[in-house]
Amino acid sequence: MRASKAVPETFDTLITGAIVVGTNTQNAAQVGIVDGRVAALLDPREPAVARTVIAADGCILLPGLVDAHAHLREPGLTHKEDFSSGTHAAALGGVTTILDMPTDDPWTATDAQLSDKMALARGRIHVDVGFQAVVSHDLERIAPLHGLAPVSFELFTADVPEQFLFASMDEVVSALKRFARLDTLVGISPGDQSLLMGSAQSDRTGGIAAFLESRSVLAEAVGISRALLAGAATGTRIHVRQINSALGIETWRRLRGMADASVETTPQNLFFTVQDYASHGARLKGSPPLRDKADVGALRDALAAGLIDIVATDHAPHDAAEKAARYATFAEIPGGMPGLQTLLQAMLKLVDEGLIGFRDIARMCAQNPAERFGLGQRKGRIAPGHDADILIIDPRQASDIRNADQVSKAGYTPFDGWSVRGRLTRVLLRGEEIMRDGRLVANGKGLVLTREH
Numbered sequence: 001m002r003a004s005k006a007v008p009e010t011f012d013t014l015i016t017g018a019i020v021v022g023t024n025t026q027n028a029a030q031v032g033i034v035d036g037r038v039a040a041l042l043d044p045r046e047p048a049v050a051r052t053v054i055a056a057d058g059c060i061l062l063p064g065l066v067d068a069h070a071h072l073r074e075p076g077l078t079h080k081e082d083f084s085s086g087t088h089a090a091a092l093g094g095v096t097t098i099l100d101m102p103t104d105d106p107w108t109a110t111d112a113q114l115s116d117k118m119a120l121a122r123g124r125i126h127v128d129v130g131f132q133a134v135v136s137h138d139l140e141r142i143a144p145l146h147g148l149a150p151v152s153f154e155l156f157t158a159d160v161p162e163q164f165l166f167a168s169m170d171e172v173v174s175a176l177k178r179f180a181r182l183d184t185l186v187g188i189s190p191g192d193q194s195l196l197m198g199s200a201q202s203d204r205t206g207g208i209a210a211f212l213e214s215r216s217v218l219a220e221a222v223g224i225s226r227a228l229l230a231g232a233a234t235g236t237r238i239h240v241r242q243i244n245s246a247l248g249i250e251t252w253r254r255l256r257g258m259a260d261a262s263v264e265t266t267p268q269n270l271f272f273t274v275q276d277y278a279s280h281g282a283r284l285k286g287s288p289p290l291r292d293k294a295d296v297g298a299l300r301d302a303l304a305a306g307l308i309d310i311v312a313t314d315h316a317p318h319d320a321a322e323k324a325a326r327y328a329t330f331a332e333i334p335g336g337m338p339g340l341q342t343l344l345q346a347m348l349k350l351v352d353e354g355l356i357g358f359r360d361i362a363r364m365c366a367q368n369p370a371e372r373f374g375l376g377q378r379k380g381r382i383a384p385g386h387d388a389d390i391l392i393i394d395p396r397q398a399s400d401i402r403n404a405d406q407v408s409k410a411g412y413t414p415f416d417g418w419s420v421r422g423r424l425t426r427v428l429l430r431g432e433e434i435m436r437d438g439r440l441v442a443n444g445k446g447l448v449l450t451r452e453h
Helices: 083-093 111-121 139-146 169-177 193-202 208-214 217-234 246-258 267-271 274-284 293-304 320-324 340-352 358-372
Strands: 011-021 026-034 037-042 050-055 060-063 065-070 095-100 128-134 152-156 186-189 238-240 261-265 390-400 419-429 432-436
Touching: 011 037, 011 358, 011 390, 060 358, 065 083, 065 340, 065 358, 083 095, 083 340, 083 419, 083 432, 095 340, 111 128, 111 139, 139 152, 152 169, 169 217, 186 217, 193 217, 208 274, 217 238, 217 246, 217 261, 246 261, 246 293, 267 293, 267 340, 274 320, 340 358, 340 390, 340 419
Parallel strands: 011 050, 011 060, 065 095, 095 128, 128 152, 152 186, 186 238, 238 261
Antiparallel strands: 011 026, 026 037, 060 390, 390 419, 419 432
C-alpha cells in the first residue's frame, strides 16, 4: 500500500497500528512523517524505521479538522475570546486549522487591517489560522486585500452595519462582478434585509417569536436563491453560510448546480430546535435562529444524503456576563456560542447515531473546507505531501462533554452533559504533538495561512 515513490530510510515519526480515514478510504496503514509532512502510507506489515514511534493500535486516524467559520474575536473584542484562548480550545478539540471571520473591531475591511491582524496572530496561536476579509461598499479595497491572499472574502446581505450591507440584488451582483476573474471564494450569509425590517416594524413585543419571524425560513431561502443566481450570473465562486431550514435546503437542492457553490451548516443546527430556547435561553441564541423539529430532520436528511458540503462551528463566544445580562428584546442578546472544542465530539455523536461515518467527517470537516478555501495542497488529508495534521481517536473509549473542561472564554458548551463514544487522545500539527489526553503540550506552534494559488 506504499503511497510514496521514495520512502525515506528513516522517518521522523511513524504512527502504527491504526486505521487511516480519508474521504473515500478507511484502511489499516502506517503513517510515516518527515519534516512535518506525511511522507508515506505503508502497509501495516512493512518494516520501517523512525526516530519516534507512536503506537496507535486499534485507533482511528482522521485528518486534522478545518473549521471554515469561526470568530476568534481579536482584535478589539478580546474580553470574549482571543487568538490564544480560541486556538487552545481548537487544539483540545482536534481543529488544527481555523478560518477566522472578519467581524471583529474593527472589521477586517482593508489591506492594512488584514496585515495587522495577521501580525497580531503570529507567535500566539496554537493551531494554524487563515483569515477572511469583509467586502465593504468601497469596492476598490478588494484588489489590495486580494494581494494578501485571504482564504475568502465575506459578503453580507442582512443584519450588519450599513457599510457592509448589500441588501439588494443589484448591490450583490455589482460586488460579485469584482471577483469573477479573481482566484478566491466569496462567502455569503443568506438573509433578506427587507423581511428583517418589515418584521421589526410589525411586531414590537421583542420576544423569541419576533426574533424568529425577523430571520424566517423565507428570508434564508431568498438569500440562498439570490446568492446562487448572482454567482451564476457573474461566474463567481461562492460559499453559502449556515443553512438550517427545510425550505432553505430545498432551495439549495434545486439551484445549487447553477453556480460554482458550496454550502455549510453547524452542529448546533443538527441537534437543537426552537423548543430548546426554553431550557438554554441566551446560551443558544445565535443567527440564524434554531428551527422546528421538521427543519432539523430535513437538515439531517440532507447531511446524510451528501447535500451539505461543510460542517463548521460558527464559534462565536461571548463573555458570560454579556449572555447573562437582561435585555429589552431577545434580538438584543449577543448572538453566538462556542464550538471549536466540541466540533469533533458533535460529529462523533452523529457517527454514534448512525447518521454519518468517519469518512463523512473527513470529507465535511477536513478535505472539503481545505480545498474550497484554497488550502487543499497542504491541509485536509492524510496523504503524502500534506501537512501531518493528524487526530488519533480511540473508538473503544468514551468522552464526556462538560462545561468545566471548556477553555474558551465563554466558559460553557451547549453540549454540556453529553457522552460520546470515541476519545481524542492525541493531536499532531505538522507532525508535532500539540495535545495529549486533553492537555495542550506545545504552545504557539500555529502558523498564519494564506490562500494557495
